[in-house]
Amino acid sequence: MRLINKIQNKTAQIGVIGLGYVGLPLAVEKAKAGFKVLGFDIQSSKVEMVNRGENYIGDIIPQDLKDLVVNGHLSATTDFDRLMECDVVAICVPTPLDKFKQPDLSYIINSAKEIAKRIHKDMLIVLESTTYPGTTEEVVKPILEESGFKVGKDFHLAFSPERVDPGNARFKTHNTPKVVGGCTPECTEIAKTLYSIVLGAEVFTVSSPKEAEATKILENTFRIVNCALANEMAIVYNKMGINIWEVIAAAATKPFGFTPFYPGPGVGGHCIPLDPFYLTYKAREYDYHTRLIELSGEINDNMPEYVVERLMEILNEQEKPLKNSKIMLLGIAYKGDIDDLRESPALKVWEELEKKGAKVIYHDPYCHSAKWKDNIVNATELTPDNVSSCNAVVVTTWHKHNVDYQMVLDNAKILFDTKNAVVSVLGESVLSAANYIRL
DSSP states (O other), X not given: OHHHHHHHXXXXXXXXXXXXXXXXXXXXXXXXXXXEEEXXXXXXXXXXXXXXXXXXXXXXXXXHHHHHHHTTSEEEESOGGGGGGOSEEEEOOOOOBOTTOOBOOHHHHHHHHHHHHHOOTTEEEEEOSOOOTTHIIIIIHHHHHTTSOOBTTTEEEEEOOOOOOTTOSSOOTTTSOEEEXXXXXXXXXXXXXXXXXXXSSOEEEOXXXXXXXXXXXXXHHHHHHHHHHHHHHHHHHHHTTOOHHHHHHHHTTOSSSOOOOOOOSOOOSSSTTTTHHHXXXXXXXXXXXXXXXXXXXXXXXXXXXXXXHHHHHHHHHTTOOSTTOEEXXXXXXXXXXXXXXXXXXXXXXXXXXXXXXXXXXXXXSSOSEEEETTEEEEOOOOOHHHHHTSSEEEXXXXXXXXXXXXXXXXXXXXXXXXXXXHXXXXXXXXXXXTTEEEO
16 A cells, blocks of 8 residues: 555655646645646646746636745646656546537547556556546556556556536635545545545545446536526426516525526536536447437527527517627626636527627627637627617626626617526616516
8 A cells, every 4th residue: 555655645746637627726736735746738838837837727826826836846747758757647638529429538548548658556547537437447447457557456547527617616626525436446545545635525435437437427417407497498488478587586495306507598618518428428338318418408509599589589579680780799608707618608699690690799808809710809898889889788698797787788779688697786676677688
């Protein structure tokens, strides 16, 4: 148990492959716990920023990163030969889906190959990237064992799903409970020991990597299904003349058996639109069709189109066609108070609007520019003149800060709120405004 001793006395060198939204916060937490941490990334720009102590992830306190770099507890490199220095390696790389919603494991596979070239005895490798159940044992383990070393005998392998929620003010990497499943009981014990020292939250163990992988898929399948339910209720209740927001608020008064989810222009981010489809892919091996997941994805994917259809109806009532109308999107990040555009439904609304011939501008206090169809488009300043010059303003992201919703309400010809943001900020008195319409 030499590795456990090195972890307990914090002499173990830790490597983190992938310095993005998952990897860098994890590297920071491990360094703050007293370990020496070496981050690996193929993007030299990220490596250089880390080594200068420059933060580029919203959930990290910039001074923490700077202090860790200055005191020598955290550094970064593009040189994967330095994996040989590491006793523990965490894999925190992207796992995207292709256009057919098939998992792309190339980043995981390449990371495992890089480790296999430099693996040494008594090493712990933990996969944190979200993927389908079986990846750790069926994909990563065979690659690592090509070295001639065996899991459980020569090195240790586990899966521990990332649970990053960008912008969450309450739960960060440090205080979010962790789930760990190792290939052997000893693998699990060593990984649990590490995370128990690093994190200020409970570490739960499961019987194998598959259970840990399936845990993350279940968490986000729960969310995609309930988001789809809220979106479908919004569509059907609108047709029936029923206020969906009032219904949800009333249902949420039940102290048991109900969890409120809210409709919107779709789902975005690095988890909900993607993770459940890893299971859909894997389930085909077992001749099973995950109908609920696929239907939920279909409902959520159609919400940007539904938002545009509703906007067309609203404009038609004022005898104004959508074509050639000037539309401002208020918020393009996938969720409020962050600058993350990954899978943002607002961008899909933008695309649908342009298909219909609308002229689109946007304002987002966190995204001052965005790449759009190979061009960089700058945000429009949120001023009374700019708002009033539009035929409609559509709230597509609820930023709780840095948006003057009262000014927008006072100056917009039409304010179409897909997130219930304006009511949440200004109160129900806005419902009497003739220019204000909710999803």
